[in-house]
Amino acid sequence: xxxxxxxxxxxxxxxxxxxxxxxxxxxxxxxxxxxxxxxxxxxxxxxxxxxxxxxxxxxxxxxxxxxxxxxxxxxxxxxxxxxxxxxxxxxxxxxxxxxxxxxxxxxxxxxxxxxxxxxxxxxxxxxxxxxxxxxxxxxxxxxxxxxxxxxxxxxxxxxxxxxxxxxxxxxxxxxxxxxxxxxxxxxxxxxxxxxxxxxxxxxxxxxxxxxxxxxxxxxxxxxxxxxxxxxxxxxxxxxxxxxxxxxxxxxxxxxxxxxxxxxxxxxxxxxxxxxxxxxxxxxxxxxxxxxxxxxxxxxxxxxxxxxxxxxxxxxxxxxxxxxxxxxxxxxxxxxxxxxxxxxxxxxxxxxxxxxxxxxxxxxxxxxxxxxxxxxxxxxxxxxxxxxxxxxxxxxxxxxxxxxxxxxxxxxxxxxxxxxxxxxxxxxxxxxxxxxxxxxxxxxxxxxxx
Ligand code: AMP
Ligand code: ZN
Numbered sequence: 001x002x003x004x005x006x007x008x009x010x011x012x013x014x015x016x017x018x019x020x021x022x023x024x025x026x027x028x029x030x031x032x033x034x035x036x037x038x039x040x041x042x043x044x045x046x047x048x049x050x051x052x053x054x055x056x057x058x059x060x061x062x063x064x065x066x067x068x069x070x071x072x073x074x075x076x077x078x079x080x081x082x083x084x085x086x087x088x089x090x091x092x093x094x095x096x097x098x099x100x101x102x103x104x105x106x107x108x109x110x111x112x113x114x115x116x117x118x119x120x121x122x123x124x125x126x127x128x129x130x131x132x133x134x135x136x137x138x139x140x141x142x143x144x145x146x147x148x149x150x151x152x153x154x155x156x157x158x159x160x161x162x163x164x165x166x167x168x169x170x171x172x173x174x175x176x177x178x179x180x181x182x183x184x185x186x187x188x189x190x191x192x193x194x195x196x197x198x199x200x201x202x203x204x205x206x207x208x209x210x211x212x213x214x215x216x217x218x219x220x221x222x223x224x225x226x227x228x229x230x231x232x233x234x235x236x237x238x239x240x241x242x243x244x245x246x247x248x249x250x251x252x253x254x255x256x257x258x259x260x261x262x263x264x265x266x267x268x269x270x271x272x273x274x275x276x277x278x279x280x281x282x283x284x285x286x287x288x289x290x291x292x293x294x295x296x297x298x299x300x301x302x303x304x305x306x307x308x309x310x311x312x313x314x315x316x317x318x319x320x321x322x323x324x325x326x327x328x329x330x331x332x333x334x335x336x337x338x339x340x341x342x343x344x345x346x347x348x349x350x351x352x353x354x355x356x357x358x359x360x361x362x363x364x365x366x367x368x369x370x371x372x373x374x375x376x377x378x379x380x381x382x383x384x385x386x387x388x389x390x391x392x393x394x395x396x397x398x399x400x401x402x403x404x405x406x407x408x409x410x411x412x413x414x415x416x417x418x419x420x421x422x423x424x425x426x427x428x429x430x431x432x433x434x435x436x437x438x439x440x441x442x443x444x445x446x447x448x449x
Contacts, residue, residue, distance in 0.1 A: 085271070086252075086285055098161055101129050113137060117204045121188045122379045123181050131184045132164045135247050138191045139164075141203045142243050145236035151297070159294035166289055170251040177383075177390040178253035183246075185383075189368035190246040197439045198227035199234045226440055229340070232347050234357055237306055241313035242361045244295065246368060248286030249318045253278060256394045258324060263403055276322040283318040287311070309354065313361050320362030321369045326427060330434050333363050337437035363435045370428050373420060384420050 068075060112134055115121050123131060139160060143152035171180040194200035254261075261269045261277045272280040291299045301307045320329060336359055339345050347353045372383035395409030407413040414422075 081271070082284065082288065085268070085281070086288055097165075098158060101132065101161060104129055104133055109133065109137075113203060116188055116191065117202055119192060120376050120379060121185065121192075122375070122382070123184050123188075124382060126181070126184075128168060128180070131180055132161065132168055134184050135164050135167075135187055136160055137203070138187055138243060139247075142191075142200065142236075142240050145200070145239065147236045148240060151240070151295075154297065155294040163289070163293035163295065164247075166293065167247055167251065167286075170285065170289065172253060172255060175253060175255035175390060176393065177387045178250050178255055183248070183250055185372065186249060186365070186368045187243060187246040189371040190243060190364055193364050193367060193439075194239060194242075196441050197230050199230050200239055226340075226438075229345070229347070230360075230439070233353060234360065237310070238313055238357055238361065241298075241310050242317055242364065244290065245286070245314045245317040245361070246365055248289065248314075249282055249321050249365060249369065250278075251282050251285045251289070253282065255390055256397065258322070260394055260398070260403075264401065276319055276324070279319045279322045283315045286318065287314060290314070312354075312358060316358050317361045317365045320366055323427070326366075326431070329362065329366060330430050332359060333431075333434040333438060336360075337434065340438060360438065363431075363438065366431060367435055370423075370431070373424055373428050374432065380420075381416075384416055388416060388419060 108130065112130060115123075116134055116137060123134065126134070136157075140157075142148070143155065167183070168180045171178070171183055173179055191200070195202040258269075258277050258279075262274045266277075268281050269277045271277075287299065290296065298304055298310045299307070304310070336356065345352070345356060347356075372387075373380050375383070391409045392411050395405045395411065398405045398409060408419065
């Protein structure tokens with residue numbers, strides 16, 4: 001009986017059978033079915049390329065079938081690996097449901113929209129529903145862009161909520177910093193930057209800052225020039241991919257960093273050969289969530305013309321958030337700024353244009369990922385405290401395991417001020433300066449950047 005309740009029967013008992021309750025029940029039953037099949041050793045339906053699903057397709061050619069048979073064990077290992085590593089993190093208990101979401105008042109909704117449009121965005125006291133509502137609002141807004149009509153029509157509001165519920169559930173709520181709040185924060189910052197560089201209209205027109213009236217020094221790359229180039233370069237489809245990547249970029253984060261994962265020889269570190277361990281995991285899990293939900297149409301290589309580009313943007317943007325590659329990335333952005341200033345960028349060359357877009361998307365998500373330190377002071381301070389808390393928890397763990405503890409992770413060793421000054425000077429500032437050369441903001445005088 002308890003098992004039935006855990007798997008969603010509670011919805012029958014507590015609520016009338018409204019459409020959204022039936023939908024939740026259906027999802028629970030589907031997941032339970034998957035879970036049982038997995039326990040019985042059968043393939044679940046979540047795979048991207050299972051032997052079963054591929055070979056059962058009547059349209060497959062003989063060569064593909066033979067190839068699958070020849071490499072059957074590889075395909076199975078491949079599938080099971082993904083399955084197992086995700087199921088470790090994926091908890092099908094639904095913390096939030098559509099009926100709860102409807103209780104958000106229109107007044108709160110309006111407040112959330114105002115907050116989303118502001119650089120002072122501070123989601124600390126938001127509950128799960130409000131966080132999901134923020135993400136929903138941004139995604140719905142992005143889907144109004146010209147060229148995305150087909151996707152927008154095919155994704156209902158309910159489906160979008162279910163997608164976001166799954167994303168939210170994949171974030172560990174016990175992490176002080178790397179939880180769904182951080183994901184929504186990064187998504188909001190990405191949205192804000194896209195509005196600032198003029199490729200996405202703000203959802204509240206008055207949220208758009210006024211254009212600087214200052215004269216540009218000779219040879220300075222201006223916002224107006226930049227705006228025109230960026231509009232040609234970054235398509236609405238790219239914007240959707242980047243916004244999606246921003247909400248999914250830390251899914252399943254364990255609350256410890258790559259170094260810890262490598263030092264303690266965790267299975268994930270072994271799986272990814274110590275390279276961008278967490279980021280590879282986030283990208284893999286998130287793409288899997290996309291495949292299961294309303295955005296599956298973007299993840300089907302057979303039917304989606306832009307599949308490769310979509311996957312590259314989502315994957316490479318998430319991989320770009322590996323701080324271990326930070327300095328290399330900053331160098332690449334500096335070189336890109338030189339190319340732009342020298343007008344040596346040929347956007348008619350599709351291959352080159354795509355590489356530039358990938359780099360810009362990586363830059364934007366990286367800035368958003370560490371933008372907390374550039375928020376208004378009280379907001380930045382709160383984020384720093386939360387992050388330091390998570391670092392200290394890792395330090396405690398390292399101590400218990402007899403591992404070397406970095407000063408930053410050791411309680412009482414580095415003050416919050418020094419922690420932030422060091423990060424801003426040595427890490428964040430360099431990135432922000434490099435990116436500002438490629439993507440000058442509207443309201444900042446070049447001389448004071
Ligand atoms: P991610 O793990 O994807 O969120 O990568 C960003 C990383 O940048 C975090 O894990 C922190 O190590 C670092 N970081 C972000 N914000 C700050 C901050 N305000 N102070 C110090 N380090 C930060
Ligand atoms: Zn992050």
